[in-house]
Amino acid sequence: MSQQPSPQFGLQRYEALMLTVPELTKDETVLIEKQIDEAVRKAAGSVISFERWGKYRLEYPVKKNDYGVYLLARFEVPKGSQALQDLQTMFAIKLNLIVMRHMVHALESPSLVYQRPKSLEEAPESGDGRGFLRDHRKIEGLISAVDATGRFTDSTDDLEDNEDLG
Amino acid sequence: MTKKIKLKISARLVKKRTRRGQGAGGKHCRFCVSLEQLSQLDYKNTALLRSFLTERGKILPARISGNCSRHQRYMGQEIKKARVMALLPYTTQNV
Numbered sequence: 001m002s003q004q005p006s007p008q009f010g011l012q013r014y015e016a017l018m019l020t021v022p023e024l025t026k027d028e029t030v031l032i033e034k035q036i037d038e039a040v041r042k043a044a045g046s047v048i049s050f051e052r053w054g055k056y057r058l059e060y061p062v063k064k065n066d067y068g069v070y071l072l073a074r075f076e077v078p079k080g081s082q083a084l085q086d087l088q089t090m091f092a093i094k095l096n097l098i099v100m101r102h103m104v105h106a107l108e109s110p111s112l113v114y115q116r117p118k119s120l121e122e123a124p125e126s127g128d129g130r131g132f133l134r135d136h137r138k139i140e141g142l143i144s145a146v147d148a149t150g151r152f153t154d155s156t157d158d159l160e161d162n163e164d165l166g
Numbered sequence: 167m168t169k170k171i172k173l174k175i176s177a178r179l180v181k182k183r184t185r186r187g188q189g190a191g192g193k194h195c196r197f198c199v200s201l202e203q204l205s206q207l208d209y210k211n212t213a214l215l216r217s218f219l220t221e222r223g224k225i226l227p228a229r230i231s232g233n234c235s236r237h238q239r240y241m242g243q244e245i246k247k248a249r250v251m252a253l254l255p256y257t258t259q260n261v
Contacts, residue, residue, distance in 0.1 A: 059255040115211040
């Protein structure tokens, strides 16, 4: 994350944050990088950086996925060029199955330093304690018991009550 | 009785005076004070933005966060961007 010189005259810096499916392979990452590079070069611009943030637990499910992989691409293209529309089309049509969400923003500050949340590889399931609960839910007798079918039941007493009710 | 009431009022005033005297002063917008903080105010910096959310995921009002109206607006916009990208919650599930 080095300090890059200011963009050349007539060029505008942008960044594209992409939220992809959690099962993103290396080949697919390379494919996205190539597609962006192609679109930017076509508009006489250049890619500054392309980063894979890693896997994250999403704050809400997106397309029925609880997890996702974030990618951040930064590039500079001439102002008012066709590149942004090309990228929009690319995300919506070509990469529709891989990229769940995307967001392109103009970069105003000359500094390229930024802070991002820690991924699951860096800090596995920290913070909210959901990971702890999930892990310890399986311990028999502590919170719940797992029946033969693999479903979670609260306790045997509750089962009996339900039978009585039924 | 009257004595008691007078005492209560005076005690409250004394407290108020001491609070003023301690240099707490009014609230200051932290982004107006520090340019470094302002440069960190970004939709990707969820650790900072999370401090401006309630437990339910709502945006804190300016009277609580202490931001000036300009930076409160900017901060709200950044939180909304982060929500679109699923970096921050719109709301939390019932606890």
